[in-house]
Amino acid sequence: MSLITASNMSLSHGGKIVLRNVDLTIERGEIVTIVGPNGSGKSTLLRGLIGALRPSTGLITRKKDLKIGYVPQKLEINAALPLTVRRFLDLPNRVTQANAIAALQTAGVADHADAQMANLSGGQFQRVLLARALLIKPDVLILDEATQGLDQPGSAAFYRQIEAVRQDLNCAVIMVSHDLHVVMAASDRVLCLNGHICCQGAPDIV
Template sequence: MSALIETHDLTLRFGDRTVLRDVDFAIRPGEIVTVVGPNGSGKSSLMRALIGGLKPAAGRVTRARGLRVGYVPQKLVLDRTLPMTVRRFLSLPRRVTDEAAREALARAGAAGTGQQQLATLSGGQFQRVLLARALLDRPQLLILDEATAGLDQPGAAAFYRLIEDVRHDTGCAVLMVSHDLHVVMSASDRVICLNGHVCCEGTPQVVSEAPVYRALFGEGTRGALALYRHHHDHHHHGDAQSHDHPQAERHAEQAEA
């Protein structure tokens, strides 16, 4: 199956600093793929490159012809004194019909909020409104850059369940950046770990350990680690890389921390 979007030997730099190097990545129709990694590992930079907001220093990004992408940012800072309803927000910068707005809000779990002021929404409601806005163009690929930042664990879990429902109902692929390993792993078909390059990738697995996670995040993440089997038989620092990608169950059971 052809990729919706893929990168080939992608390298990203800010000035003299290389934030990502030699990244080969692809996402195919219907997949849910999660990108994890420590702060500064290049996760958000990869998302920016995929949507065209950051020019590669080397390598290339290839998109399917006419690809429709919906994007939910990590945060959107609005002036709390700005009088703007949810309905008006959904029509910026391009006006949408009332029917399209109602449908998007309902699909995002925010039905009935159209006439509310943005400033009155809770954090979870606001993220659902951002999701509704991303769904307006019926995307083939939905990209979420730490969209649950600032939500508590139950709120984040509910949001990820909503994303699974959206994928099921619309057939769109989903690419997520997340720190919520214990919540998001079991919702993913594939997980990619970044730390300036692709450290490892594969499908979630029950009661498996990932040494690279312990090295990056500490022993306290063992409960999350149990959701992921790590296949890490490649070399770092510019050497040739190879990955083993066995078939695995799509969903993993929650392991005890």
């Protein structure tokens, strides 16, 4: 069974239809990247897929008890607040030491458990956000332009880590990205949006 299936789905925002007639399946173990210009409906599609936005028309079905991990573009943390990486993973709910270390290891930052969040580099910070998303061992991992602000080597290293996560958890990965060179290397499938799905397929075809 597919993890997520959308059939003739339309999504609205502020009373206006943003995406029309979306037919889409998300399968376990695949990396899908969503690309498109600003205002094309990328974030709206993510919200529809995870259930934060109900379809205006059409249907969306999700596998029973589907677990979704989410890595945002950025997260503002008060630099004056003394907050270690390990303590951050306890927010809002405490996690066991074993689970925290396992998530940090999978995200590639196990040696930063005692570091202050305010002292992390951009790449380290995003990996900690990734670790937090991995605590639930998600079926679907969603990254909303998670490498924005990172340089090209930092972005490439982050996406290599995502590939390792996919291999480790056998989860589906859905990414919104403007890094087209990374898309070509990191994705199994690319969706091009502009108010609807203009095209989709393997990166070398799209």
